[in-house]
Amino acid sequence: MGAHELAVRWAEALEGAVAPTLTRTQVERLLDGFGDRLIAAVQGTEDMAVAREAARALVAANYRDPLAVHRSVLVLCKDLVTDACPDPACADYWPVRDRAIELAAEFAAEFTAGLRNAALAEQETTLTAAMTAAQEADARRQLSEARFQAIFEGASVGIGTVDITTGQVVDVNNAMAETLGVPAAQMPGRPVADILGPSNIGEAFGLFQRLLSGEIDRFRFETQHTKPDGSHTIIDLSMTVVRDSEGEPRFLVGVTVDVTDRKELADRLWYDAHHDSLTGLPNRLLFFDRLAATTGQVGVCYLDLDGFKEVNDRRGHTAGDQVLCEVAQRLRRALPPHGVAARLGGDEFIVLVESCSGREELDTVSDGLLAALRDPFDVAGLSVRVGASIGTALVDTDSTAVDELMHAVDTAMYRDKALRQGR
Known part of the structure; x- marks a missing residue:
């Protein structure tokens, strides 16, 4: 599927939304102008601004139905990923998928802003006409x-x-x-x-x-x-x-x-743009926003699953997705009341412990997270074991930059992974 086929698929998905003034052929031609640039964006060679341009073009074409946003996001997160990286097993699959989610978020944000501006313009026009007639x-x-x-x-x-x-x-x-x-x-x-x-x-x-x-x-x-x-x-x-x-x-x-x-649409789009579509956990964007807003001492646990690649290779990606969802649920249950878990992408998860009292509490949280993943996972009736390497860091956010904190937990996680592989 190339850029033109993507435009045709997108136009087909928009069928049934509030009808614009354009014909189906004109809609395909409109979307065709963004196909190559959108594919390049998920491949990392084009700026994400192309998503906002596409959103403005659809609003200008009189697409005002929230259904148009929903279906467009599905095309960007599914069809576009399939076009850019047809083989889920390839090394670029997860980066392409993450960029597609970011692209969809940019599209949704611009579309929402366009809807608001259109509604406000109508309101201002009506008010001005009413005032003029009254005066x-x-x-x-x-x-x-x-x-x-x-x-x-x-x-x-x-x-x-x-x-x-x-x-x-x-x-x-x-x-x-x-x-x-x-x-x-x-x-x-x-x-x-x-x-x-x-x-x-x-x-x-x-x-x-x-x-x-x-x-x-x-x-x-x-x-x-x-x-x-x-x-x-x-x-x-x-x-x-x-x-x-x-x-x-x-x-x-x-x-x-x-x-x-x-x-409600804006709230739903915000949620979709800030949460992982597979596990429902906060995504990278929301996690770092939350981290940047914290003050005082915090603890961070960075987890990388061990043995997950073998699950994908032997059982397939459907089984892998099932394991990732179960991992997310177990992490949620193991969190302290002031903790939040997020999925950074692939098989990488991260946990933020706000107002962490010290190393003892952080170690307790870390041990609890590992214990939650210790039991085997049931995948289509088969027992599968997936462990995790974990790196932790306890820092004062008032004096430590976010990139320094992430470097610390990343280093600690890979040190733990090396020790596990050595054993």
């Missing part, structure tokens, strides 16, 4: 009110108007009612604080008071909203003062957008 009401009342009403009723985002002297709702559209979970007929004449409810008003209350007093002209933020039925949503709420031709405040315009799906 022209005095001069062209008949025409302006007709335009505003059309925008008001047909907008896909929630719009409401508020009396600036009383803080009471004047009118809302159906989209606003759906977002807040309150019937449109029940909102006019009620204070905004009463509609949002005490559990939701929070930060908005102070901002709303500053808006009514004239201290600020607008505010905007995201907040969790609890509907009257108890369900929760995430809404993007903005409120703006509308002034007449003499600069006097006339009323307030509020706009709400339900961003729950976008927020």
